[in-house]
Amino acid sequence: MSKNEPVPTKLYLVFHSIHNVMLAEEILLQAGIPNKMVPVPREISSDCGMSLTCAAADFADIKTCLKKAKFTTPFKIYNFVDDRNERGFKSRASAYDD
Amino acid sequence: MxxxxxxxxxxPKPKAVAAAMLDYLENIGASPGRSGHRPAAKAGRLLFQTRKAVAELFNLDDPGRIIFTENATAALNLALFGLIRSGDRILTTGMEHNSVMRPLRHLEKLRRIKIDILPGTATSHYDLETMAEWCATRRYRLAVINHASNITGTLAPLPRMLPILRQYDILTVIDGAQSAGSCPVDLQVLAPDIFCFTGHKSLFGPPGTGGLYIKPGIEPRPLCYGGTGSRSETEFQPDFLPDCYESGTPNSVGLAGLKAGLEFIKETxxxxxxxxxxxxxxxxxxxxxxxxxxxxxxxxxxxxxxxxxxxxxxxxxxxxxxxxxxxxxxxxxxxxxxxxxxxxxxxxxxxxxxxxxxxxxxxxxxxxxxxxxxxxxxxxxxxx
Missing domain, CATH: 3.90.1150.10 (Aspartate Aminotransferase, domain 1)
Structure with a gap:
């Protein structure tokens, strides 16, 4: 990313099904990685599903932790940026297929 | 009495079962996997923990392979209608319950299947030599076997039967309605393709609970299509477990009770x-x-x-x-x-x-x- 690009602050982990959300939540909590279960942002999906939101700084830890727990079902990690301008809160998402 | x-x-059920069901109705109440609010997340976690508890009892690593249905009959219907194709030859035993025989008899008419029934003795034991001979000389697609008889209590010798069936690439569906719970059921060791269970007998759950284990790689066609809370943007049934086989609102109150029943089994x-x-x-x-x-x-x-x-x-x-x-x-x-x-x-x-x-x-x-x-x-x- 270039110098002027805002730094991502939040990650959203999006899974196929609520079952995988619960499984990942448990794995991350056991590894001590803070996360919160929140609805999937509408920008990502119109699913009535849940996602896990974590700090962007934990990206590497999350990947390691899920890999170690042999979490094999597919999921996507979305990068969110808290980008405030004169019109208020704005966010962008880009997907990491993982 | x-x-x-x-x-x-x-x-009776353990006291904790009714308490758990009441707690769900009074304090959680939400439907799992649909909405995003906290009670819904709580309900989702309850469902997840119940799946884990079932997997643990059966010595399975992946709770995602446990599908919940309203009873063992529904689980058997999913297995049999989902896997059996037209013209298939099916092996079953002389000790089956109507929840196996009725689907098979209907499939006989609907999909022109052939049914071979392995006779049991009066004490409901099987001649495994005959079974092996039949498997070797007839092309069976699938075998459905009653694990424990609901009349005589006799246990089918699955550790000896399953390897024979696997040797001939025969799909194996086990009716565990009477066995799952108190009788040891180690699905890692037995490794059937599908194991059907009920929640309201030896698992101490309330009626309206049950399910099946589906081995990775086995893909029965779903019987019931509908809302799963996932992939809402598409009108097509998801193809991943457990959602694929769990359309409609789950019996959360029942599964809360089942979870308490499983906890009782673990504690006792x-x-x-x-x-x-x-x-x-x-x-x-x-x-x-x-x-x-x-x-x-x-x-x-x-x-x-x-x-x-x-x-x-x-x-x-x-x-x-x-x-x-x-x-x-x-x-x-x-x-x-x-x-x-x-x-x-x-x-x-x-x-x-x-x-x-x-x-x-x-x-x-x-x-x-x-x-x-x-x-x-x-x-x-x-x-x-």
Missing amino acids: IYLDNAATSF GRANIFAHEQKLGAFLRQHLNKIPGLTLFAPRSEDEGLAVTSFTIKSLDCAEIGYRLDRDFGIMTRVGLHCAPRAHQNIDTFPTGTVRLAPGFFNTETEMEKVVAAISKIAAEQDK
Whole structure:
């Protein structure tokens, strides 16, 4: 990313099904990685599903932790940026297929 | 009251089961996997933990392979209608319940399948040499086997049967309605393709719970299509587990109860529960065997069966025996054909049936003494 690009602050982990959300939540909590279960942002999906939101700084830890727990079902990690301008809160998402 | 109908449904349930169901209704209430609010997340976690508890009982690593249905019958229907194709040749046994036979008989008409029934002895044991010969000379697509008989309690020797079936690439569906819970079921070792279970018998859950384990790589067609809470943007059924097979609102209140039942099994120790039930069953068989005019239907040896036992008394109608046991002695049994006409034909008690005694964990030895005394009395009065 270039110098002027805002730094991502939040990650959203999006899974196929609520079952995988619960499984990942448990794995991350056991590894001590803070996360919160929140609805999937509408920008990502119109699913009535849940996602896990974590700090962007934990990206590497999350990947390691899920890999170690042999979490094999597919999921996507979305990068969110808290980008405030004169019109208020704005966010962008880009997907990491993982 | 002496409740001996645990093969129909277990009673009483551990106190925690009703408490968990009430707690769900009063304090959680939401539907899992649909909305995003906190009660919904709580409900989702409850469902998840219940799946984990089932997986743990069956020694499975991946709880995602456990699908919940309303009972074992629904699970068997999913397995059989989902896997069997037109013209398939199917192997089953002489001890099956109607929840296997009725789907098979319908498939016989609907998809022109051929059904071969492996006969069992009067004590419901199978000739494995015959089974192996049939498997070698006939092309079976699928075998569906009753793990434990709901009439005689006899356990099918799955550790010996499954390897034979696997050798010939035959899909294996196991009806574990009577076995799952107290009887040891290690699905890592047994490794059937599908194992069907019910929640409201030995798992101590309420009625309306049950399910199946589906081995990775096995993909039955879903029977029921609909809303799953996932992939809402598409009108097509998801193809991943468990959502693929769980359309519609789950029975959250029931599964809350099932979870409590599973926790009870873990706290008490499955082996302890099993040992107690086996002791009661052995007591019954040992003493009933001595009653003149009484015919017992049980496996050859104690370690080949569960506590469920059937009997008949010469010249006495089963229905009358059951009625007298209930009215005069407060003992609840089930009489007749127990939804298993095939099994009764196999043990030669068709069409009159048997009286079935099915002790459970909450029965006591004192109660069994009373049961034996009552049956002795009824048998003694038959000639008067």
